[in-house]
Amino acid sequence: xxxxxxxxxxxxxxxxxxxxxxxxxxxxxxxxxxxxxxxxxxxxxxxxxxxxxxxxxxxxxxxxxxxxxxxxxxxxxxxxxxxxxxxxxxxxxxxxxxxxxxxxxxxxxxxxxxxxxxxxxxxxxxxxxxxxxxxxxxxxxxxxxxxxxxxxxxxxxxxxxxxxxxxxxxxxxxxxxxxxxxxxxxxxxxxxxxxxxxxxxxxxxxxxxxxxxxxxxxxxxxxxxxxxxxxxxxxxxxxxxxxxxxxxxxxxxxxxxxxxxxxxxxxxxxxxxxxxxxxxxxxxxxxxxxxxxxxxxxxxxxxxxxxxxxxxxxxxxxxxxxxxxxxxxxxxxxxxxxxxxxxxxxxxxxxxxxxxxxxxxxxxxxxxxxxxxxxxxxxxxxxxxxxxxxxxxxxxxxxxxxxxxxxxxxxxxxxxxxxxxxxxxxxxxxxxxxxxxxxxxxxxxxxxxxxxxxxxxxxxxxxxxxxxxxxxxxxxxxxxxxxxxxxxxxxxxxxxxxxxxxxxxxxxxxxxxxxxxxxxxxxxxxxxxxx
Numbered sequence: 001x002x003x004x005x006x007x008x009x010x011x012x013x014x015x016x017x018x019x020x021x022x023x024x025x026x027x028x029x030x031x032x033x034x035x036x037x038x039x040x041x042x043x044x045x046x047x048x049x050x051x052x053x054x055x056x057x058x059x060x061x062x063x064x065x066x067x068x069x070x071x072x073x074x075x076x077x078x079x080x081x082x083x084x085x086x087x088x089x090x091x092x093x094x095x096x097x098x099x100x101x102x103x104x105x106x107x108x109x110x111x112x113x114x115x116x117x118x119x120x121x122x123x124x125x126x127x128x129x130x131x132x133x134x135x136x137x138x139x140x141x142x143x144x145x146x147x148x149x150x151x152x153x154x155x156x157x158x159x160x161x162x163x164x165x166x167x168x169x170x171x172x173x174x175x176x177x178x179x180x181x182x183x184x185x186x187x188x189x190x191x192x193x194x195x196x197x198x199x200x201x202x203x204x205x206x207x208x209x210x211x212x213x214x215x216x217x218x219x220x221x222x223x224x225x226x227x228x229x230x231x232x233x234x235x236x237x238x239x240x241x242x243x244x245x246x247x248x249x250x251x252x253x254x255x256x257x258x259x260x261x262x263x264x265x266x267x268x269x270x271x272x273x274x275x276x277x278x279x280x281x282x283x284x285x286x287x288x289x290x291x292x293x294x295x296x297x298x299x300x301x302x303x304x305x306x307x308x309x310x311x312x313x314x315x316x317x318x319x320x321x322x323x324x325x326x327x328x329x330x331x332x333x334x335x336x337x338x339x340x341x342x343x344x345x346x347x348x349x350x351x352x353x354x355x356x357x358x359x360x361x362x363x364x365x366x367x368x369x370x371x372x373x374x375x376x377x378x379x380x381x382x383x384x385x386x387x388x389x390x391x392x393x394x395x396x397x398x399x400x401x402x403x404x405x406x407x408x409x410x411x412x413x414x415x416x417x418x419x420x421x422x423x424x425x426x427x428x429x430x431x432x433x434x435x436x437x438x439x440x441x442x443x444x445x446x447x448x449x450x451x452x453x454x455x456x457x458x459x460x461x462x463x464x465x466x467x468x469x470x471x472x473x474x475x476x477x478x479x480x481x482x483x484x485x486x487x488x489x490x491x492x493x494x495x496x497x498x499x500x501x502x503x504x505x506x507x508x509x510x511x512x513x514x515x516x517x518x519x520x521x522x523x524x525x526x527x528x529x530x531x
Contacts, residue, residue, distance in 0.1 A: 062134030109141025177254035191216035
């Protein structure tokens, strides 16, 4: 075998080397870029995404998922994501996503409500939603713990956070015609409105929250008086009839008026959340009010028709209190039906009277005043309406009396009205006159005269001188004249009896007139009603 045909050995053959390729493939560029973009978008979305909250409303009227917006000062800050019915089927739950910046204002004081067209307090709001649709408005809270579940307001707040002015509280017996948005007036200018109301904790009365705009809130002072300006104020005085009302709006929907008494100067400006009394009328507001009361009872033997609970109590024409209760009872000692009237008197008014006499104890001064002739009396306050009031005044020639305590309440003695006293005295006089036996007295007088006449006849027969006979004849004529005067059919006796009957009829007429005036004092002006 030749060398040309000889196969080369393994040692002479070249050896292949295996190595990994280190170059980067371009095919991975696309998914890598997509990953980076995705991460960036996620990061950007997470950084811009705001909180998600849940708002509860009574109904979903006007709300629509994906369309209804959330606005603050007409700037969109969120959107409704979903609207679902709650598990109890009593309300709806609205899920809302907000912008990142809204997270700082979500606390327990934040409020949400739905803006729709509304008529409240004489003003129309939300008209813009007729075209754009309803939206959810927000009033950010200033401070408080973070919160992400809220109960939406069914009635939009009249005043939102940041509005310059002050809130005040008014206490009243009832709400009357006031409502959200009812105006508040000062000297005829609208300075605020009612923003809320509710019952007191004990249920006795209401508390009304009002907001007075700046700079008018500086006119609300510690001495300010508030009263209801709803309706008409009709007053009849010596200068004619006056008709007052704040405005047509207050006449229709109600309102509140505010004033500061002129005699109270340099009083400090009221602080926010101060509480004031809301009076029913201007007259009641301007009358000085005291909180401490004293209670007394007065018992009347006469009719008190026309006297009602709330009727004024006056001391020498000055108002000091009101009637709080009227009852009826039978007095076993006098066998009379009495009408006990309980009155409420402002203690400080009595203390002012007591301080002028050098005494502070109201019971002590009351004893002194009763000793000097102080009595209670029912008087007519208005001839047109027939309303009565209780007058505390001094009377002369009254029987001595003392104040007594009955069930811890002091009883003030009373005196009848002049008409009642006059008719009572006339009735007593006529009763006494009617008890006089006029006929018996006349018969006795006639019998006496007849006896004297018979005696005179005997003496005349026994008399011897003409002078004695003449004297007896004159005496006899006198007796005959007296007999004719006192005889049953004589004109004198008949006239006397007729005069007594007329006096009796006059007394009955006066009694009837007194009863008529007591029941209908307005008849002095209108006359007696025709049947």
